[in-house]
Amino acid sequence: MHTQRTAVAALALFALAACGTENGSAGSSTPAEPDVPLTGAGWTVNSVSSGDTLRKAPAGADIAFEKGRVNGSTGCNHFSAPATVKGDTLTVGAATSTLIGCPSKLQSYETALRKTLTGKLTVHLSGRNLTLRTAKGDSVKLTQKPAERAAPLAGTTWKVDSLVDGASMSTLPPGTAGKARLTFGKGGSVSGSLGCNRVSGMAKVTGSTVTFGPLTTTRMMCKAPVMTLERQLLKVLHGPVHYGIQHRVLTLKAHDGTGIRATA
Incomplete structure (x- = not known):
């Protein structure tokens, strides 16, 4: 009788262990996909593709990601927006911006950038090149700036x-x-x-x-x-x-x- 109870207990433990290894069962875990690293570097904006139009970015157009935000310059106005990265998805909230009047060509680029750099975007990082793409296929292409030390507070x-x-x-x-x-x-x-x-x-x-x-x-x-x-x-x-x-x-x-x- 003792031998029979031991065998039943062993079978029960084996069954529990087997259940624990099934996909989607309790006790299983899927490693979270690491977030694409965007912070700690400045990014030069190269172009914005919206619809069938490709607009090259003007000199001085750049952005930088920090914890919970993205800040940047369109080459005319400065902007800031809440931003979070989860895996390969960047979510950008409504931006606030300065309101300097820009030349028409620059204004067209700025409008396209603001429209594209909003909501959920898929992040693709290849070396120093970064592409942010909307669900519709519009995109912002950027290049990572060379590493540089932050300007010191004193003496600047x-x-x-x-x-x-x-x-x-x-x-x-x-x-x-x-x-x-x-x-x-x-x-x-x-x-x-x-x-x-x-x-x-x-x-x-x-x-x-x-x-x-x-x-x-x-x-x-x-x-x-x-x-x-x-x-x-x-x-x-x-x-x-x-x-x-x-x-x-x-x-x-x-x-x-x-x-x-x-x-x-």
Whole structure:
């Protein structure tokens, strides 16, 4: 009797083990497909194919992926959108963008890029070449930029090119593009131009936070758009501010979500 019970138990264990090895059964696992690596590099946009039209990208058109977002330049406007990669699928949400008026040919390319770089796209990476393709067959082709170190915060002149509000960006007031610049010193100082007036003061860096001390500015009166930009910049350059650098792009963002974007 004892021998019979042992045999039955052994058969039961064998049956359970066999069930556990069947496809789709409990205990089985299929290794997840690894995500295509897109972060950690900058990408130059080569072209956008939409319908039967192939549009070559202008100089300065590039994008960069970071955790949860894709940021880029169309060669005219800057844009940012939520983005996630799962396996070989890239999902891009609604983008926010600056609103600079572009020449008609560039505007046509920009419109095609925005339309194509939205929703679910299949990712194909071959060496340094990347193709993002929609379900309809439209595509964006890119080339990975040569590896480069991110521009250092200190010692770099940063040109302010956009205003940030949460996850959205906006253009600078009319007539102020290229006028506001900041330079951080290695000793914890900051100086530069707010667009019209000069600014200087202390900026202590701790981890990913810059804490701006009292800043002093010159007292010139300027045209209304420039003064509007200065007031917006001074609101950001006050107290502790989070900073991040992606390649040659610096973002400063206050606790309320307002901030600035600047390029080395």
